[in-house]
Amino acid sequence: MIEIATVYLCIGTMKTGTTSLQLFMRRNAVELNKQGYCYPQIPVLGKNTYNRNASFLIYRSANEDGNKKKSEEWEVRKKGYEIVAETAQNYENIVLSEELIWHHSKRKNFWAEMKEEFESIGCQVKILVYLRRQDELVQSLWNQNVKSDQRWYITFAEFINEKQYSYFPLNYYRKLNQIAEAVGKENVIVRVYEAGQFGGSQNNLISDYTSTLGIELNDNFKKLDASANQRMRGNFIEIKRIVNSVPEYRKMPNFLVEYIMKADEAKEELCPSGKTSLFSYEEQNAFMNQYIKSNERVAREYLGREDGILFRKPLEELPHLKFPSDELYKDFMMLMVQYICKQERRIQYLEEHTHLGMLDSVYNAFPTKVVRKLHKRRKKN
Numbered sequence: 447m448i449e450i451a452t453v454y455l456c457i458g459t460m461k462t463g464t465t466s467l468q469l470f471m472r473r474n475a476v477e478l479n480k481q482g483y484c485y486p487q488i489p490v491l492g493k494n495t496y497n498r499n500a501s502f503l504i505y506r507s508a509n510e511d512g513n514k515k516k517s518e519e520w521e522v523r524k525k526g527y528e529i530v531a532e533t534a535q536n537y538e539n540i541v542l543s544e545e546l547i548w549h550h551s552k553r554k555n556f557w558a559e560m561k562e563e564f565e566s567i568g569c570q571v572k573i574l575v576y577l578r579r580q581d582e583l584v585q586s587l588w589n590q591n592v593k594s595d596q597r598w599y600i601t602f603a604e605f606i607n608e609k610q611y612s613y614f615p616l617n618y619y620r621k622l623n624q625i626a627e628a629v630g631k632e633n634v635i636v637r638v639y640e641a642g643q644f645g646g647s648q649n650n651l652i653s654d655y656t657s658t659l660g661i662e663l664n665d666n667f668k669k670l671d672a673s674a675n676q677r678m679r680g681n682f683i684e685i686k687r688i689v690n691s692v693p694e695y696r697k698m699p700n701f702l703v704e705y706i707m708k709a710d711e712a713k714e715e716l717c718p719s720g721k722t723s724l725f726s727y728e729e730q731n732a733f734m735n736q737y738i739k740s741n742e743r744v745a746r747e748y749l750g751r752e753d754g755i756l757f758r759k760p761l762e763e764l765p766h767l768k769f770p771s772d773e774l775y776k777d778f779m780m781l782m783v784q785y786i787c788k789q790e791r792r793i794q795y796l797e798e799h800t801h802l803g804m805l806d807s808v809y810n811a812f813p814t815k816v817v818r819k820l821h822k823r824r825k826k827n
Contacts, residue, residue, distance in 0.1 A: 448534055448535060448536065448537065448538055448568075449568070450568055450569070450570055451533075451534035451537060451538055451539065451540055451568060451569045451570075452538065452539050452540070452569070452570055452571075452572060453530065453534075453540045453541075453542060453564055453569045453570070453571045453572070454539065454540070454541045454542070454572050454574055454659055455500060455503075455542050455543075455547070455571055455572070455573050455574065456500075456541065456542065456543040456544075456545075456574045456575075457500075457544065457545065457547040457548045457551075457573060457574070457575050458544075458545030458546070458547065458548045458575065458576065459545060459548040459549075459575060459576060459577065459578065459583070459614075460545045460546070460548065460549075460583075460586075460587065460590070460614070461578060461583055461586035461587060461590065462545075462576035462577075462578050462639040463576070463639065463651045464543065464545040464576075465497075466651070466652075466670055467543065467651070467652070467655050468496075468497035468498060468543050469497055469670060470652055470655075470667075470670055471485040471497070471541060471543070472485060472497045473668050473670070474667050474668055477664075477666050477667050478541075478661065479537070481661055481662065482537055482538045482539055483537060483538075483539040483540075483541060483659070483661055484533050484536070484537040484539070484540050484541070485499065485540075485541045485543075486499055486529055486530065486533045486540065486542075487499060488500070488501070488502055488526050488529050488530070488542075490502055490505055490522055490526075491522060497543070498543060498544045498545070498546075499542050499543060499544070500526075500542035500543055500544035500547065501544050501546075502522050502523055502525065502526030502527075503523060503526065503542075503544065503547060503551075503560060504544065504546060504547055504550040504551060504553075505519055505522040505523065506519065507519050523563070527563055527564075527567055530542075530564070530567060530569065531567035531568070531569075534567065534568055534569050539659070539660070540569070541659060548575065548614075548615065548621070549613060549614045549615055555628075557624070557625055557627075557628030557629055558628040560628075561628055561629050570633075571629060571633065572629075572633045572634075572635060573625055573629060573633060573634050573635065574635045574637070574658065574659070575622070575634070575635070575636055575637070576637045576638070576639040577618050577636060577637070577638055577639060577744070577756070578639040578640070579640065579734075579757040579759070580616045580733070580734060580736075580737050581725060581730050581733050581734050581761070583614075583616070584605070584606065584611045584614075584616075584733075585602070585723070585724045585725070586677065587611060587614060588602050588605045588611075588724070589677045589678060589683055590677070592678070592683055592686055592687045592690065593677065593678050593683070593686060593703060593707075594700070594703075595700050597690040597695075597696055597700065598687070598690060599687050599688070599690040599691035600687075601687070602724045606725075606729075606733070616736075616737060617737065617740045618737070618740055618741065618744050618756075619739075619740040619741070619743040619744050619747075620740065622634060622636065622744060622748060631747075631748070634748065635658060636744065636748040636749060637654060637655075637658060638749075638756060638757065639651070640757055640758065640759055641759070642758060642759065643758060645657055645658075646658075646663070647663055648663070652670075676707065678706065678707065678710055679710055679722075680710070680722070680767070681769060682706050682707075682709060682710040684769040685706060686702070686703065686706050689702055689706075689783050692783045692787070694783070694787040694788075695783050695787055698787060698790065698791075701790065702783070702786070720765075721762070721764050721765075722764055722765045722766070722767035723762075723764040723765070723766060723767060724766075724767055725766070726766045727761070727763040727764075727766070730761055731761060734761065741754075741756040741757065742754035742755075742756070744756050
């Protein structure tokens with residue numbers, strides 16, 4: 447029987463390789479167990495939360511009834527804590543991960559209540575956070591929200607100028623102090639997401655993460671095939687942004703993202719693009735000047751660095767990525783998406799309302815490409 451277990455709560459931040467880390471932990475569950483670590487599966491309301499097993503801590507009910515909402519949220523958290531309590535009976539170290547906690551932990555007394563709940567089930571909690579340089583982070587956040595089901599269609603300039611990134615705490619010192627006040631500074635582990643600052647046996651993100659948790663990497667651990675959650679580059683992120691602005695597409699599944707990503711990958715193989723920035727060099731410097739003092743304090747107080755340097759990589763004067771603004775190009779893209787959406791709805795209708803042996807007369811009403819696509823889908827099913 448384990449007397450006191452340690453819960454390592456990994457709260458991201460977003461865009462610091464959390465998807466890859468979560469996949470690695472899930473894939474290597476057996477090896478982790480051998481070393482006294484567990485990465486438990488904790489579903490929310492019976493639904494799979496994929497590899498983000500700390501989602502129960504920030505679950506929000508969509509119900510408009512305030513009382514019922516709070517009750518449901520507590521039931522979800524209660525179930526999560528029960529699973530952790532059961533796990534703590536057999537494992538000294540429990541690893542939980544959810545990158546949204548960094549900016550979704552807005553419930554009053556969130557951190558103090560969470561610490562108290564873990565202690566009530568015989569667990570001490572340590573918070574692990576990776577910090578990425580703010581100018582790189584906001585570019586990645588914008589890219590992700592354009593690519594993903596969020597389907598943003600604002601430009602990066604609008605995102606910055608209108609401070610739409612303000613939902614995400616970029617004053618790292620202020621946020622870390624808020625956490626430390628509740629759980630104790632000794633229980634806050636800060637790592638820097640930057641090449642050259644990763645530790646462990648292999649000096650990469652995986653080895654830095656595992657060594658920070660006290661896990662010893664060996665040859666039995668399965669490696670990841672490729673980096674998860676790839677970003678879109680160059681013109682392809684602009685194409686996706688314009689696609690997102692089409693009302694019809696926003697009502698449908700995000701089915702074009704796969705094809706745009708494939709086109710992006712194909713072009714990169716033929717013609718590598720190199721590094722670029724969504725900021726101009728002057729804009730980049732001005733943006734980072736907001737966080738100089740905050741970053742210095744984090745370096746000194748949470749990493750013990752007397753020089754006050756948190757991010758060691760200097761700002762590079764990269765080519766400023768600009769997209770074509772020709773209206774004909776935009777009109778063509780919107781027309782193309784309208785047609786694709788119309789075709790997709792026709793296929794969906796056929797799949798839902800037709801039967802085998804009764805399609806000949808219906809096929810004649812649709813383009814050959816649509817018919818071929820329908821045949822392929824039926825073969826898969």
